[in-house]
Amino acid sequence: MFNSGTSPTAIASGPTIVAFVIGTCMAYAALRITYCLYFHPLSKFPGPRLAAVSNLWYGYHWLTGRWPWVMESVLREYGDVVRIAPNELVFFTPKAFQDIYSPHQRSIETFVKTTFNDRGKNLGGIVWEEDPVRHRAVAKQLSPAFSTRTIRAMEPVVHQHIDYFVSRIKELGSAPEGINIVDWTHWLAMDISADLSWNEQLNEMRDMKDAVFLEVLMAFNAFTTVIQVFKRFPLLSPLQYLLAPMAKLSSLSKMQKAVNDGVMKRVEGRTDIKHLDYFDFILPRGQSLPSDQGELLHIGSLSIQVMFANFGPLADWLYAAILCLLEEPQCYRALVEEIRDAFETYDDITPVALASLPYLHACLEESLRLFPSNNTGLPRYSPGATVDGHYIPKGYTVQASTFTLGRSPRFFHEARQYRPQRYLRPGHPLYDAAFANDDLKGYHPFSLGPRICMGREMAWVEGKLIMAKVLWTFDLIKTPGQPDFSDVDRDLVHYGFFVKPELRVRFVLVKR
Numbered sequence: 001m002f003n004s005g006t007s008p009t010a011i012a013s014g015p016t017i018v019a020f021v022i023g024t025c026m027a028y029a030a031l032r033i034t035y036c037l038y039f040h041p042l043s044k045f046p047g048p049r050l051a052a053v054s055n056l057w058y059g060y061h062w063l064t065g066r067w068p069w070v071m072e073s074v075l076r077e078y079g080d081v082v083r084i085a086p087n088e089l090v091f092f093t094p095k096a097f098q099d100i101y102s103p104h105q106r107s108i109e110t111f112v113k114t115t116f117n118d119r120g121k122n123l124g125g126i127v128w129e130e131d132p133v134r135h136r137a138v139a140k141q142l143s144p145a146f147s148t149r150t151i152r153a154m155e156p157v158v159h160q161h162i163d164y165f166v167s168r169i170k171e172l173g174s175a176p177e178g179i180n181i182v183d184w185t186h187w188l189a190m191d192i193s194a195d196l197s198w199n200e201q202l203n204e205m206r207d208m209k210d211a212v213f214l215e216v217l218m219a220f221n222a223f224t225t226v227i228q229v230f231k232r233f234p235l236l237s238p239l240q241y242l243l244a245p246m247a248k249l250s251s252l253s254k255m256q257k258a259v260n261d262g263v264m265k266r267v268e269g270r271t272d273i274k275h276l277d278y279f280d281f282i283l284p285r286g287q288s289l290p291s292d293q294g295e296l297l298h299i300g301s302l303s304i305q306v307m308f309a310n311f312g313p314l315a316d317w318l319y320a321a322i323l324c325l326l327e328e329p330q331c332y333r334a335l336v337e338e339i340r341d342a343f344e345t346y347d348d349i350t351p352v353a354l355a356s357l358p359y360l361h362a363c364l365e366e367s368l369r370l371f372p373s374n375n376t377g378l379p380r381y382s383p384g385a386t387v388d389g390h391y392i393p394k395g396y397t398v399q400a401s402t403f404t405l406g407r408s409p410r411f412f413h414e415a416r417q418y419r420p421q422r423y424l425r426p427g428h429p430l431y432d433a434a435f436a437n438d439d440l441k442g443y444h445p446f447s448l449g450p451r452i453c454m455g456r457e458m459a460w461v462e463g464k465l466i467m468a469k470v471l472w473t474f475d476l477i478k479t480p481g482q483p484d485f486s487d488v489d490r491d492l493v494h495y496g497f498f499v500k501p502e503l504r505v506r507f508v509l510v511k512r
Contacts, residue, residue: 002227004121028450041393047074047083055232058085062229064453065222065493068375068403072374075404075473081390085232088397090377091386092404094386094411099451100400107139108132109450111380114397116228125302126454127309135309139454145281146454150459153276155351156194158462161192161205162469168205169474179481181319181503183208189315190214191256192462197307198262198279202230202459211309216255217308217497219248225495259300263289278306309460311453312497313373317463319500320371321364324418325476326505331420334430339471345470354464359430365461368445369406370418375494378447411439418485474507 036053037043043052051057061070074082076094084090091100103110109132117128126142129135138326165188173179187204194200194213202211211220211363221246230240266279267289282302283289290296324333338359343349354360384394392398411414412422413435421428422435446453453459471477483491483501493499 006188015425035300040086041417042083042089042396043085045081045083045089045390046078051084055085058088059232061230065495065499066227067377067402069489071377071401072407075401078135080388085397088379088393088399089347089392090399090401091388092401092408093388094439095440095446096398096402097402097405099387100198100398101378101444101447101451103385104450107136107450109380110383110385111398112383113451114381115231116376116380118231123301125298125305127305128301132450134161136450137224138451142278142281144456145278146172146458148457150276151458154458154463157275158192158465159194161188161195162466163189165205165466166469166473169470170505170509173474173505174509175506176246176479178477178504181322181505182316182500184310184316185211185322186214188466189311189318193307193310193314195460196277196367198266198340199273199275199277200262200307204244211253212254212258213307214302214311216251218313218499219245219251220501221495221497223408241255256300262301262339263296263300268477269270279303280411282306301403306316308458309453310458313453314459316373316498316500317364317367318466319503320499321367321463321467322476322505323485323488324367324370326445326476328418331363332420332476334474335359335420335467336471339468342415343468343472346469349465349468349472352467357464358467359420360426360464364460364467365423366418366420367413369443371498372402372406372445373498374445374447374453375401375403376496378451402443404446404503405436406443407443411442413438441500470507475510477506477508479504479506 033053037049040052048057050125058438060066064070069089071084071092074084075090079087080093080096081091091097101109101112101480112132113130113135115130118130119128125137126135129138153170165184169179169184184205186206187210189211190211191202191204194202194211202213204211204214224238226243230237263283266273266285269281273285283299292298325335338357342353342357379397379399382392382394382396382398385392387398407415413419419432421432422432422438423440424431426433444452446456482504488501488503491501
């Protein structure tokens with residue numbers, strides 16, 4: 001009888017093929033693991049075994065939001081250089097920072113930026129730009145925006161927003177429950193940043209509400225990490241969109257429209273430009289709008305990057321400074337005394353006058369040491385060069401942990417404690433020789449080399465003015481049940497920006 005079914009040979013071939021595929025995959029995995037552990041150019045460097053053979057270790061720890069603390073842990077466990085992915089190393093010594101970020105030729109870095117922050121074509125701007133030549137061109141274009149002359153011209157804008165912050169806190173800050181420092185430092189920093197960037201009035205302090213820019217930034221904060229992690233797993237990359245904050249996509253569209261409208265209004269002269277801003281250096285007034293769509297995207301992206309680059313570090317810095325000062329009453333009292341003794345009136349507080357207050361500078365330096373905003377590791381491709389005594393072949397990735405260096409007892413006495421006196425010079429009443437050997441010059445919270453933060457001088461102006469005006473006006477009291485330093489250090493999460501625990505503080509008006 002004729003049998004039209006599948007032959008036994010065909011039936012047997014199915015499992016055979018499956019077994020062959022599985023066997024091949026297992027053999028490949030075994031060979032890859034063996035190669036990565038024993039024959040890979042980076043195999044001599046210590047680190048977690050899983051990190052040596054797969055990007056899973058790297059991806060998992062980034063997605064937890066605790067990357068800086070994980071880097072601190074593995075560097076403490078394995079030594080000065082640790083393999084954190086099959087093709088990547090992390091360092092933390094001052095020498096490593098110099099070797100990775102300082103070398104350059106004609107302001108073009110030798111260790112080239114990786115695709116870590118890639119956001120797409122024409123969106124490189126200044127923060128995300130990978131191409132060294134394009135970055136140098138943009139940096140040269142923007143450098144006048146951060147000159148001493150420009151900063152002085154913008155000072156009235158900074159004063160205006162700080163004064164408004166003080167007036168709002170006079171209304172709200174003395175309530176028994178205090179105010180949430182996270183919200184108010186966000187609103188202050190974003191109002192300043194938007195106005196300095198392109199005369200945008202967000203009025204977040206007035207409305208006590210996140211504007212669309214801040215809403216999008218915080219909503220997509222974790223998703224930016226998802227994007228960079230999935231670059232390591234190209235076959236799985238379509239799945240990343242399952243983790244996107246879908247409920248905030250409409251806000252993203254609103255922000256993009258606000259950026260486009262702002263660019264068009266500036267070019268067409270339909271906006272009342274009240275003062276000099278950073279956009280004047282991105283696209284000078286009177287200059288026609290480029291017809292190329294890519295250039296339009298570049299202008300919009302650069303505007304957003306400048307605004308966010310000012311906002312994030314400033315908001316984190318203020319939060320950290322207030323947290324640390326309230327944790328250390330002696331430091332708080334010393335700073336309050338320095339500020340209030342220096343100025344008879346509120347209006348006497350200016351950037352020039354604040355330059356003579358060493359303890360204020362020291363307190364802000366110490367806050368940056370314990371809570372730096374720059375915690376991504378700033379990965380770079382090695383050109384084939386030596387980093388801290390180790391030759392790294394061309395094409396492999398290296399990064400340095402600012403977070404770990406700043407908290408290392410090897411370079412800082414009482415490294416986990418808030419001790420502003422480490423930044424004071426001999427002769428100051430609070431100088432302490434116990435900190436004389438701290439490696440202050442080896443620590444670079446604003447990075448260094450061709451990609452050093454261009455806005456660091458403006459950041460110092462903003463930070464000093466805010467702290468001085470607030471502490472001259474108010475006594476700060478942490479409300480009961482609020483987190484201390486160790487609580488915050490445990491609960492902080494870091495993606496593109498910190499996600500900070502609530503911290504409620506009362507602001508009691510000083511009677512004079």
